[in-house]
Amino acid sequence: MLSFFLLSCSPAWAFRIFVSNEKDNTITVLDGTSLSIIATVPVGARPRGIVLSKDGNSLYICTSDADHIEVLDLKTLTVTRTLPSGADPEFMALSRDGKTLYVANENNSEVSVLDLAQGRVTSEIEVGVEPEGMAVSPDDKTVVCTSETTSMAHFIDVPTHQVTASVLVGTRPRFAVFTKDGARVWVSSEVAGTVAVIDAATHKVLTTIHFDLPEVPKASIQAVGINLSADGKYAFIMLGPANRVAVVDTKTFAVTKYLLVGQRVWHADFSPDQKFLYTANGISNDMSVIDVGALDVTQSVPVGQSPWGVVVGP
Amino acid sequence: MLDPPPLDEGIQGARVGVADDSLTGRFVSQHYTLTETNADNEASLLEKAGKMLAAGQRLFVADLPAATLIKLADLPGAHAGVIIDATNTDDSLRASLCRADVLHTMPSRAMLADALMQYLVLKKWTRIMLLTGRDPDDKLYADAIRASAAKFQVTIKADRPWSFNPAAQQADTGHYEVNDEVAKATQDISYDVLVVADEADNFGDELAYRTDTPRPVAGTSGLVPSAWSPVMDEYASTQLQLRFHKAAGRWMTNKDYGAWLAVRAIGEAATRTGSSDPSTLIAYLHGADFVLSGYKGPELSFRSWDGQLRQPVLLADARSLVSISPQPGFLHETNDLDSLGVDQPESACHF
Numbered sequence: 060m061l062s063f064f065l066l067s068c069s070p071a072w073a074f075r076i077f078v079s080n081e082k083d084n085t086i087t088v089l090d091g092t093s094l095s096i097i098a099t100v101p102v103g104a105r106p107r108g109i110v111l112s113k114d115g116n117s118l119y120i121c122t123s124d125a126d127h128i129e130v131l132d133l134k135t136l137t138v139t140r141t142l143p144s145g146a147d148p149e150f151m152a153l154s155r156d157g158k159t160l161y162v163a164n165e166n167n168s169e170v171s172v173l174d175l176a177q178g179r180v181t182s183e184i185e186v187g188v189e190p191e192g193m194a195v196s197p198d199d200k201t202v203v204c205t206s207e208t209t210s211m212a213h214f215i216d217v218p219t220h221q222v223t224a225s226v227l228v229g230t231r232p233r234f235a236v237f238t239k240d241g242a243r244v245w246v247s248s249e250v251a252g253t254v255a256v257i258d259a260a261t262h263k264v265l266t267t268i269h270f271d272l273p274e275v276p277k278a279s280i281q282a283v284g285i286n287l288s289a290d291g292k293y294a295f296i297m298l299g300p301a302n303r304v305a306v307v308d309t310k311t312f313a314v315t316k317y318l319l320v321g322q323r324v325w326h327a328d329f330s331p332d333q334k335f336l337y338t339a340n341g342i343s344n345d346m347s348v349i350d351v352g353a354l355d356v357t358q359s360v361p362v363g364q365s366p367w368g369v370v371v372g373p
Numbered sequence: 374m375l376d377p378p379p380l381d382e383g384i385q386g387a388r389v390g391v392a393d394d395s396l397t398g399r400f401v402s403q404h405y406t407l408t409e410t411n412a413d414n415e416a417s418l419l420e421k422a423g424k425m426l427a428a429g430q431r432l433f434v435a436d437l438p439a440a441t442l443i444k445l446a447d448l449p450g451a452h453a454g455v456i457i458d459a460t461n462t463d464d465s466l467r468a469s470l471c472r473a474d475v476l477h478t479m480p481s482r483a484m485l486a487d488a489l490m491q492y493l494v495l496k497k498w499t500r501i502m503l504l505t506g507r508d509p510d511d512k513l514y515a516d517a518i519r520a521s522a523a524k525f526q527v528t529i530k531a532d533r534p535w536s537f538n539p540a541a542q543q544a545d546t547g548h549y550e551v552n553d554e555v556a557k558a559t560q561d562i563s564y565d566v567l568v569v570a571d572e573a574d575n576f577g578d579e580l581a582y583r584t585d586t587p588r589p590v591a592g593t594s595g596l597v598p599s600a601w602s603p604v605m606d607e608y609a610s611t612q613l614q615l616r617f618h619k620a621a622g623r624w625m626t627n628k629d630y631g632a633w634l635a636v637r638a639i640g641e642a643a644t645r646t647g648s649s650d651p652s653t654l655i656a657y658l659h660g661a662d663f664v665l666s667g668y669k670g671p672e673l674s675f676r677s678w679d680g681q682l683r684q685p686v687l688l689a690d691a692r693s694l695v696s697i698s699p700q701p702g703f704l705h706e707t708n709d710l711d712s713l714g715v716d717q718p719e720s721a722c723h724f
Contacts, residue, residue: 165612166612166615166616168396187396187397187400188393188396188397188616189609189612206397207609207612207666208393208397208612208666209393209396209397209400210397210641210644210666211397211400213400222400225400225401227644227645230664230665230666230672231609231666250664250666250670250671250672251664251672276709277671278670278671
């Protein structure tokens with residue numbers, strides 16, 4: 060006897076995926092359920108780092124070659140506002156209260172503190188050479204900035220804007236992220252191809268994670284984006300031109316799996332239910348879909364030219 | 374010459390390196406200063422260096438001819454310090470003349486030649502003609518090409534000196550004469566690429582388009598293997614290129630890059646060890662933990678056997694990056710970068 064089941068699923072709530080494409084100066088907007096492209100929105104030159112506003116109404120976009128930040132209204136899908144940022148903004152982090160953007164200015168060794176209500180840079184904090192990765196602690200009291208040539212993660216005290224500690228990590232640290240409890244900071248190093256896990260209180264490196272892929276030249280293993288799962292169990296590490304995402308057990312720090320994705324994977328974001336992770340693949344011009352439960356790559360979706368950042372929003 | 378080497382070549386690279394080191398150093402309470410010393414002749418330079426050594430200075434970045442560099446390394450007190458040779462490509466400095474207190478950031482001629490030969494093998498352009506200029510440096514470059522050709526099984530179909538007067542082009546009708554000479558020198562030879570050894574650029578730029586059969590030019594002109602080039606924009610090097618241009622008002626040359634690497638190597642060692650003690654620094658620079666990011670992809674480090682900085686070598690013409698060696702498939706048991714230049718078993722350097 061043959062039988063079949065018709066499975067109909069309706070998402071708990073609709074969501075969209077936003078991808079910044081640094082070569083064709085657009086944001087690709089995809090429907091989270093169907094993964095079809097809803098819109099391709101032209102923005103300023105070389106959009107890279109993107110961050111969702113706390114109210115979910117806007118997307119902040121580092122348009123690096125335009126030397127400013129653009130605010131994309133997510134209802135109308137138009138750029139409604141331009142914010143100053145200092146030269147060549149590449150990446151930024153939003154305070155948990157949603158009021159302040161911390162922007163890495165790669166060309167002048169500074170972090171710009173951008174007050175969103177006033178729409179102006181209220182101060183600049185000197186850091187090492189080529190600042191890039193930015194992260195804000197869950198209590199909004201500490202900002203971490205990585206500087207690539209200096210190879211340090213700088214811990215900045217928010218009230219005083221003072222660098223309170225600078226932690227040496229592997230060469231060319233690119234990305235930083237706090238764990239949900241704020242106890243640790245994960246920092247990826249692109250040239251070293253490693254990830255350092257730093258104790259946020261003592262500023263000591265707890266462990267350095269290495270990636271071993273015999274079939275990939277060592278120079279191609281370049282750790283960039285990091286996504287920590289909401290349940291705290293997994294870290295997904297984007298390995299750039301190795302075309303892999305490493306899955307790391309956050310208890311043992313062991314790499315449990317390598318997932319083959321598109322070429323030159325930069326950054327990623329989770330679906331709201333944490334069931335999927337979407338990666339931006341800079342050379343293959345697509346977005347890979349990772350099934351987080353199965354730890355498998357299920358789909359690839361073409362987006363724009365040189366996709367760099369991914370953000371999931373309403 | 375359309376592009377004479379800038380007078381401040383090398384020193385500007387060191388200055389940008391010190392600025393980078395200083396920005397890093399302030400987070401670990403380290404301060405860097407660069408003392409610039411120039412001399413017209415060897416005696417005067419060695420006298421100045423002797424005074425600096427006597428005053429306790431121990432970290433030197435050198436832009437010197439090979440003979441002078443060795444004399445500097447052998448000055449009293451120099452053994453207790455570090456000299457980073459930032460500009461010299463001489464293979465003998467990495468072999469019979471090597472010194473434990475001297476490191477080299479510029480690729481050796483052997484590395485440059487290997488970088489080019491690997492690319493020619495990859496392209497299957499394995500029959501070359503070699504034209505060598507009159508300067509002693511040209512002969513050394515040609516020697517490196519010959520050794521590398523043998524190593525990678527590239528055949529030298531003709532190996533000839535270039536003796537034509539380079540001033541001829543300056544006559545109003547000089548281009549006819551040059552064209553004629555180049556055509557004559559390259560006729561009746563079956564080859565794929567014309568490789569030129571002319572380090573001072575006396576004639577190398579006047580070979581392309583003038584050969585008897587249409588053949589590309591490589592070596593010191595045309596497709597040039599080098600540590601650095603203004604056309605390099607991969608591996609985040611745009612950051613360094615723009616930082617340098619902002620500071621120097623011109624693009625970064627090979628020598629600037631070598632000096633920048635030298636100063637950054639010292640800074641990296643000082644930051645990682647938390648020390649400014651020369652013996653600590655040299656031990657760290659020679660050790661397995663030292664790595665430097667050089668905007669060319671993989672991490673760079675010093676070869677323990679001859680003090681050479683292992684690094685990718687760019688292959689570029691005046692306007693574009695053609696490739697970066699080592700080429701795919703040229704493997705090495707410990708580090709593929711060691712497929713370029715003299716490997717440990719072959720090294721004639723014994724510290």
